[in-house]
Amino acid sequence: MRHFIIFLFCICCSIPLQAQILPNAKPKLVVGIVVDQMRYDYLTRFWDQFGDDGFKELVNNGFNFRNNHFNYAPTVTGPGHASVFTGTGPANHGIIDNIWYDKIGGEIVYCAEDRSVSSVGTTSSAGKMSPHRMKVTSFADENRLYTQFRGKTIGISLKDRGAILPAGHTANAAYWFEGGNVGKWISSTFYLEELPKWVQDFNNSEVAQSYFKTWNTLHDISTYTQSGDDLNNFEGRFRGESTADFPYDLRELREENKGFDLIVNTPYGNDLTLDFALAAIEAEELGKDDYTDVLTLSFSSTDKVGHIFGVNSKEVQDTYLRLDRNIAKLLRSLNESVGEGNYTIFLTADHGAGDVPSYLESLKIPAGYTDTSILSTKLEDFLKEEFRREDLIEMVFGPVYLNHEAIRSAGLTREHVEQRIADFLLNQDMISKVFTRTQLEQTQFSSGLASAIQQGFHHKRSGDVIFVLDPAVIGSSFPTGSTHGSGYNYDTHVPLIFYGTGITHGHTTQRSEIVDIAPTISSLLGIQFPNGATGKPLSIMLD
Missing domain, CATH: 3.40.720.10 (Alkaline Phosphatase, subunit A)
Structure with a gap:
């Protein structure tokens, strides 16, 4: 035993x-x-x-x-x-x-x-x-x-x-x-x-x-x-x-x-x-x-x-x-x-929160203000000229929300319209980066601003094109006070x-x-x- x-x-x-x-x-x-x-x-x-x-x-x-x-x-x-x-x-x-x-x-x-x-x-x-x-x-x-x-x-x-x-x-x-x-x-x-x-x-x-x-x-x-x-x-x-x-x-x-x-x-x-x-x-x-x-x-x-x-x-x-x-x-x-x-x-x-952009500008540090309502109008004009349609955007409210039904009825693909909008936005002053829904849904970003945007992107609620302003640039015309919202x-x-x-x-x-x-x-x-x-x-x- x-x-x-x-x-x-x-x-x-x-x-x-x-x-x-x-x-x-x-x-x-x-x-x-x-x-x-x-x-x-x-x-x-x-x-x-x-x-x-x-x-x-x-x-x-x-x-x-x-x-x-x-x-x-x-x-x-x-x-x-x-x-x-x-x-x-x-x-x-x-x-x-x-x-x-x-x-x-x-x-x-x-x-x-x-x-x-x-x-x-x-x-x-x-x-x-x-x-x-x-x-x-x-x-x-x-x-x-x-x-x-x-x-x-x-x-x-x-x-x-x-x-x-x-x-x-x-x-x-x-x-x-x-x-x-x-x-x-x-x-x-x-x-x-x-x-x-x-x-x-x-x-x-x-x-x-x-x-x-x-x-x-x-x-x-x-x-x-x-x-x-x-x-x-x-x-x-x-x-x-x-x-x-x-x-x-x-x-x-x-x-x-x-x-x-x-x-x-x-x-x-x-x-x-x-x-x-x-x-x-x-x-x-x-x-x-x-x-x-x-x-x-x-x-x-x-x-x-x-x-x-x-x-x-x-x-x-x-x-x-x-x-x-x-x-x-x-x-x-x-x-x-x-x-x-x-x-x-x-x-x-x-x-x-960031420093007041006008204060940074006074110190010769890159900063500034951009009017997003003007940007929205320019984008609508671009799409009208590019696709001969006035109904492809449903709303610009921070991100760009596309009218998916209008895109389909025009015989276009969402991916194509997204990319053309991204190309247009990247050519505008004070815009640093642009991300499309297609990118955010199909690519896994692990670091940097791309990852921050992705972590803030909700598949059901978020828009279709998201743009990022340059550092120390805000979407406002008020030259006083601080704000926030960036990555x-x-x-x-x-x-x-x-x-x-x-x-x-x-x-x-x-x-x-x-x-x-x-x-x-x-x-x-x-x-x-x-x-x-x-x-x-x-x-x-x-x-």
Whole structure:
């Protein structure tokens, strides 16, 4: 008889204690922060003026991905928020832009619009919104499924799309702010039939009203040496102001600037967002039980200030110094209400932004503006001369949408018409590259702008010819303020910081991508990845 001796080796003995604990160390609350229009270099440019308990706390005691990028274009708010929380790009989640042309319905549609639901908290149509156009789940959805809906999800943003798309399809609620003369946080019947009492109480308070005050710099303006002159030719301005320089009396400017919309266009909009988020954490008892809750929190006023004043403005610098205080206040509140070591935060952005082209031109850096409506007219004239038809284009709305039926009736092929349009567009000033539907459907691009365009291309929703402008060129005639939307580094390179439970301390310059966030959080929670996720867990931080 043979005797077998089995030796059991405890591999745990050779693994550091921290690694043994991490798989079971689930946070009670995950807070996903998206800062609208935050370039990565805002972290480094304004670092010396940040306090020790805001951005510096996240970076110094969290994990900082210094080379984090969007892997697709267009880089705008709707697709950005959807991609952060679903772990995939527009090619899969279907949010191809903030607004796009719906070829099937023959109309322009908005990414969060939903005519089948009703507004809650307002009599206007501002609440007729939902995530129904987003075709995949978010990690918040997967957490709800995993916890048998015991874990809560709350989405908050001044912008409807910034609250709705991150929170996903199964959220307990998403709340956004209606400006104008209303000044209230609202929702839709997609989530609930009436606002909870705590939301009604917040709306009935004087919190929003209190921000109609003077906006001056947080510190002495002479110390704002990381930005340009306060008075220059490259900034927009509020209505009623002849110049764009500090201070701004918001009480006096209120009427001419659409009431509460003015608050949204200043850093006080971020203050108001945080006020509401802290009220939500308390009232909804987020992070109070053993089932992980998710709070999606988007700070939108940074985008508004950037569009008006530009990335090199004193106004942008002051907005980020104030946002640093918001982050510090949030951390203090979470430590008190949820408990230090019981929550995980990630902070990123929905896109970056470029320098004002007119400013770059003044420095002899190649940049410029192009009028896409003129380009559209020239293209229509070209097709009329080339094919003797006036109906081959259905719509030019960013991409060129072809009339496929007209092409067939003319005895033409779509591929031929696409290529002739591409040839024409490549001969136009300020256009760098052109991609056709045929190319994007039949060729697999692995890097560069071609890959970014492909990752943003949805077979059913996108157009037939997509053109890319030269670097630092925008499709606008307004010579002030910054914008975004391209696949260039100034729009794709954004912060990504993880902090809290289950997060090691460190940093890396290895490339990470925005679609990696949701799989990383899913791995931390031990839940299923979002069903359309194409990103990968950031193992350099987790393993």
